[in-house]
Amino acid sequence: MPHIKKKLTSSNFFSDVYEVVKLIPKGRVTSYGAIAHFLGTKSSARMVGWAMNGCPKGVPAHRVVNSSGLLTGKHHFKTSKTMQTLLEKEGLKVSKDKIIHFDDVFWDPTRELSIK
């Protein structure tokens, strides 16, 4: 990335979130809570969602949903259907704003990245 504007005071936490989100394999999803736990702020999944508020390009925020597999953040995308469309494009199935087989496609950073 050429000119990344550093926001001082913040970014650190946000940066970590973005990194993890970018690492989510295609066709997989994770939850805010899982990321929060991975970053250490396990009790504050809200911070993760907040971080996504400024999600720069390149961050597949659509792969991040709440613990129920619900597309809670779809309203923050260009259009309400963007998130679901993107997910379906990656091979996931979404019904009523909820990911089907969520357990099968769930990608846990604390397990996939940290292990051992």
Add this chain to the structure above:
DNA sequence: CTGATGACGTGTG
């Protein structure tokens, strides 16, 4: 510093 806010999570009825 204080209070409000937020793309969440968990417990309880």
Add this chain to the structure above:
DNA sequence: ACACACGCCATCA
């Protein structure tokens, strides 16, 4: 299964 309340903690006015 659904609805509601409380907790959590970083960021902003």
